[in-house]
Amino acid sequence: MKFGVQYYPNHWPESQWAADIAKMKEVGVKYVRMGDLSWSAFEPEPGNLDFSWMERAIAMMGEAGIKTILCTCSRTPPPWLYRKHPEMLPEDQHGVTRYQDGRYAVAMSHPRFLEEALRIDEAMIKYFAGNENIVSWQIDNEIGCHNDCYSDQSMAQFHAYLKEKYKTPQALNEAWGEHFWAFQIQEFKDVPRPLENPHIQLEYRRFLSSLNVGFGRSRYQMMKAADPDKPVTTNFQNLYWDHTDYHALSNEIDVNGMNHYPARTPEMALDCLRGDKGEVWVLEQQSHLAAIDSPTGWTRLWAWMAIAHGASALIFFRWRQCRYGCEQFGDGLLPHSSREGRLFKEFARMGGELETLADVIELTKPESKVALTYSYESRWAVKASVYGDEIDPVYEAVDLHKALAKVVTSVDCLDPRADLSKYRLVVAPRMWLIDDAVAKNLRSFVEAGGTLCLTAGSGIVDEVGKCFVEPRPGKLSDLAGIWCSDFVGAEGLDLSLESEAVPNLNGLKASVASDEINLEGAEVVATHGSGWRKGLPAITRNRVGEGQVIYVGVRLDESEMQPLVNWLTSEAGIEQAFDRVEGVTVYERVCANYRLLFLLNWAEETKSMSIGSGWVDASSGESVDGDVEIPATDIRVLKR
Template sequence: MKRFILLTLCFCAGALSAFSQNKKVWFPDKDLIQAGVYYYPEHWNESQWERDFKQMHDLGFEFTHFAEFAWAQLEPQEGKYDFAWLDRAVALAAKYKLKVVMCTSTATPPVWLSRKYPEILIKEEDGTVLDHGARQHASFASPLYRELAFKMIEKLAQHYGNDSRIIGWQLDNEPAVQFDFNPKAELGFRDFLKKKYNNDIKALNSAWGTAFWSETYSSFDEITLPKMRQMFMNHHQILDYRRFAAEQTTSFLNDQCLLIKKYAKNQWVTTNYIPSYEDGHIGGSKDLDFLSYTRYMVYGGKDGIGRRGYRVGDPLRIAFANDFFRPIKGTYGVMELQPGQVNWGSINPQPLPGAVRLWLWSVFAGGSDFVCTYRYRQPLYGTEQYHYGIVGSDGVTVTPGGKEYQQFMQEIKNLRKKYSPREDKPKEYLARKTAILFNHENSWSIDRQKQNATWNTMAHVDKYYRQLKAFGAPVDIISEEKDFSAYPVLIAPAYQLIDEALVSRWTEYVKNGGNLVLTCRTGHKDRNGRLFEAPFRSKIDNLTGNKVDFYDLLLPEDPGKVAMDGKKYNWNTWGEMLIPGKDTDVWASYTDEFYEGKPAVTMHRLGKGTVTYVGVDSNDGTLEKDVLTKLYSTLNIPVMDLPYGVTMEYRNGLGIVLNYSDKPYEFQLPKGRKVLIGETKIPTAGVLVFK
C-alpha cells in the first residue's frame, strides 16, 4: 500500500484555498454551529431505528455519526463486505433530515484479523501483547495492519464517497501515539532513523551524544527501541523515538485521509483527538480538512472552583482546547462532548444542573463549527453501561443532559435570525489578541531532565494562559509554522529547543514591532536536545538583552522569594539569575539566598518592539499574572480583569460570557449592547449572550 509520506509533509496553497471555499459550504456563517449525536445502529434492534432518528430530529440534532466501531459488521469475513444494514440506517437518518458523519472503524479490528494475523497486535515494553476484546490494540507500525485497514476503508469510501447524505468522515477514534514494541515498530524506527540521518551512523552518534557512557553504534541494525522505563536511558534517543511514534500515528491518519479523498465528493475529513497536547501527533496529518477533539469535564477529578467545582469542571479545559485546535486549520469541531454522567472516571458524579449547557456554550464561544455528543442511547451492555446518553436505558426518556442539549440547540436556532459574519468582533477585543508558541518537543526534552521534581511544563504554560483569559484576550496556541506578525504579543513559555532560524524569526518579529515574552528554560538546547558549545543560554542573549549567570532550584517546603513593584512572590521550581545589558529594564529581583538582588525579570527594547524575559517560575502564577498586567499596561493594550472561572469571547457579532466559578458574577454590559440570552448577573454554570 502506497504511503504518501511526502504529501504528508507539505502544505499546498491551492488546497488551502479550496478548503476556504468548501468551509463556506460545509459550515456557513448563518448556521452558527451544527449539532450532532453518536448512534450505533448495530447495537439496537432495527425496528427501533426509525423511532430513534425521529426523536433525534425532534430534539434539534442536525447530524448523526455512524460506524465508528463497526469493522466486524462491515467486513464480517476477510474480503467480504456488508454495507446493506448501514445503507438502511443512512436512509432512515436522511428521512428525518439528519446528515451523517461516516467513520473508519480502525480502532476496533474484528476478531478474525487479530487471530489470523497476531503480528498486528501492539506489544508493550514489558512484553505484554494486547488482545482482542477491547479497542485500539492494533499497531499503526504494522504494514500488514495498514494494508488490511486500507482495503476496508477504500471499499467504504467507494460506497459512500459520492453520497450527498454523508457530510464528512471521522478517521479512527481518539487516535493516540502508540509506544509500541512490536518487532515491526523496531524495524520502522530504524528506517525512520536511516532517513533522518541520511543513512549516516556517525551523524546519528553525534546527534545522540553516544560517546557518553560507551553508547556508540556502528550500524543502524544495532539500534533497538529505547526502554522508556530504564533509568538514564539516552534521552536524545528517546526524543527521536517519540518523533517516530508520533509520525506513525500521523501517517496512518493521513494515508486514510488521502485514500478517502480519492472518492469523496464535497465531504470533509477529520478525526477526533483527545487533547494530549504534549504527545506530538495533533496537527501532524496535514491533509485532514480540519481537526476535532473529545472533551469530558466531570469524571472525578478535583479540577473546578469551590467545594462542588468538580461538578462543573476546570474553567479553562474547553477554552484551551478551542484555542489549541482552532489555529491549526482555521476551523475545528468538537466530536465528543459529555452529555452527563460517565462511567470511566475515578469517581463519576452527576454534573451540576446547567453544566452541560455551559460546556456547549464554551465550545461555541471558541469558534467551533460543530458540536457532537457521545452518545444518543445509554448502552445496555459492554464497557460503558453506566455512561449517560441523550436518552436513558429505555431508549426514549430524555436525560437531564439531553434536555440541556435540546435547550442549547433551540437557543442557537433562535440566534440564527440575528447572525453576523464569523469574524465580526470588536476592535478592543482584537487589540489584545495574543499567541502562545507551543512545541511538544520542548516538553519531551524537559520532562526527561526536569532537574526539579516539582516542575510541570503544562502547568507553567497555564500560568500565562490563565491570565490571558482573565484579560478577555483572544488567544491562539500556535506552532512555528504560523506567522508571528499577526499577533501584537507572542509568548513562548519554557521554549528549551531552538535553532538559529527560530531566533532569527523572533528577532525579526520584535524589531518590526512585536512584543515577545520568553520564560525560564528557553534557548538552552538545540533540536537534538544537546547543550550548545557556548555560554549557557547565550544563543538568545542579544534578543533578550540579558545573560544568564546561573540557575537555581529550591526545595518546595522552603521556597525563595522574588520582588516586583513592592510585592513578593514565592518560587522553587526554576530560577535564572540574570545579568541585564543596556536598554534593558529590571522588573523583578530575588530577595534572598546568596544571589539576593540579582534580576529575575527584565524588559528589553529592540527595534520597534520589546522582549520581556521571565527567568523564574512562581509557585502560584501570581508573578506571571502581574508581569503580563504590567506589560500590557506598558504597551497601552486595553484588558479586562475577569475573575478566575469567568471567561468572555466574541464570535458572529455575539459576546458570550461563561461562569464556571462558585458564585454569581455581575457582568458590566458594554455600552450599546443588548442581552439576548441570560442576565447580566450570571449564576454558577450560567451563560450570558449579548449583541
C-alpha cells in the same frame, strides 16, 4: 453550526432506530457522527463485508433531515484479525505485549495491520462516496491513542527512519554525542530501544508521531480521491496527550476536530486544538462522565464555552449510554432506559437556542491580539530529560492561559513556527527545544515590534535534544539580553519575588523551576526576595528596536500568575477587555459586520456586569446598554 450527537446504530436493535431519530429531530439534532469502532460489525468474518446496515441508518437519518459525519474504523480490528496476526499487537519498551481486549491495540508500523486497515478503509470510503446524506468524512477516532509500539518490527522501521533522516551513522553520532557512554554506532540497527538516552527518546517520539500523521495523510488522500467535495476532519484528544504532534496532523485535514471533556482537560485545549485555522469541530462534547458530578446547567455552559472559543460543530458524546463494555457507565445524554433527565433537557434547550443563533454565530470567529505558543517537541524533549514530567511545559501554559483569559476575550494557541505577525504579545512558556525555524520566527516577531515572553527553562536544547554551546536561552540569548548559568527544576523550590516595576508582584511565590540569570544588556524587572538568590534577577526585559523580550526566570505558582499577566498585556499595549466579575467568563467572536459577546455565569446566583453601550441581545434584538444581568448558571449572547 453543526449541532448533533454521536450515535452507534450497531449498539441498538434496528427496530429502535426510528424512535431515536424521531426524538433527535424533536430536539433540534441536525447531524450525527457514526462509524468509528465498528470494524467487527462491518466485517464479522474475514472477507464478509456488510455496510448495508450503516447505509440504512444513514438513509433513515437523511429522511429526517439529519446529516452524517462518517468515520472510518480501521484502528479497532475484530478478534479474528488478531487470531490471524497476533504479532500486530504493540509492545512496550520492555518487550511486554499489550492485551488485545482494549481499543486501538495495534502497532501502526506492522505491515499486516497496515495492509488490512487499508483494505477496510478503502472499501468503506468507496462504498459510501457520493452519498448525499454524508456531509463530511472523519479519519478514524483519536489517531495515535494507545498506538505506541517498541517491537522488533517497529524498531526496524525506526532504524529506516533514522537512515533517511541522518543518512550516515557518522552524522547521527555527531548529532547525538558519539562518545558519551561509548555510544558510537557503526550501523543504524545498533540504536537500541529508547529507555534512558534522551536523544533516542526524542527521536523515537518524533518517529511514532510521524506514523500517526502518515496514517492521517493516507486516509485524507483516499477520501479526497473518492469524495473530493466533502471536508475531512479527525478528533484530537485532550491537551495532556502528547503522542502525536497535532500541529503536524492539522496540516493533513481540512478542519480540526477535537474531544471536549472540560471535567478532565483545561479550557486552553479549545484554543490549542483550534490552532491557526480559526475554527474547530467539537466531535465529542461532554455530556456525562463516570465519577464526575457536573452541576445543573454546566453541561450546557461547557457546550456554549466551546462555541465561544470558535467551535462551528458541536457533536455531543453520545445519544445514549452504552449498556456494556468499559463505557457502560460513561457518557450519554440519555440513560440506558431512555428516560429524559436533567442532562437531556439541557441539551434540548441548547438545540432550541441554536435554532435562533446558529446562522449569526456561523459567520464569526475568535480574533486575538495574544498568542501562546505550544510546542509538542519541547514537551517530548523535557520528558526525555532527567527532569521528566515535573516540568512539562503544558502545565505552565495552562496557568498562563487561565490568567490571560481574565484580561482578553480570545487567545490563539499556535505552533511556534506559525505566523505571529498579527499579534502584539506572544507568550512562549518553557521553549526547552528551539531549532533554527523557531528561533528565526520568534526573532522576527520581536524585531517587528512585538512583545515576547519566555519563561524558565527556555532554549536548553537544539532539535536533536543536544544542549547548546551558546549560553541559555541558546539561539535567543542575545535577543533576551541575558545568559543563564544554571537551571533548577525541582519540586519543593520555595521562592518569592520583589518588584517595583510590576504591580502586585511583591511577595508572590514561585516553585518548580528557576534560572540563574546573568545580565547582558537586559534590565531587571523583578528580583528574588529570599534565600541565597535574594537580590538576583528573576524577571528581565530587553528592548529590541520597537519590540522587547521579557524573560521570566521562575515558575510562578498558578494562584500567583495574574499580576504578571496583567503587566505583560499592559506592556504590549493590550487593554483589559471589560471589568470582569467573579464567576463570569467572557469571550468574543467577530466578523466584518458585527461582534458577538458571550457571557457565561458559572455561579449559582445572578451576576451583573458592565459592558458599555451599543449591544443588543442576539436572540431577541432587545437593546442592552451599561450593565447586563446574567442569570445563575446561564449565558447571555450579545451582538454589536
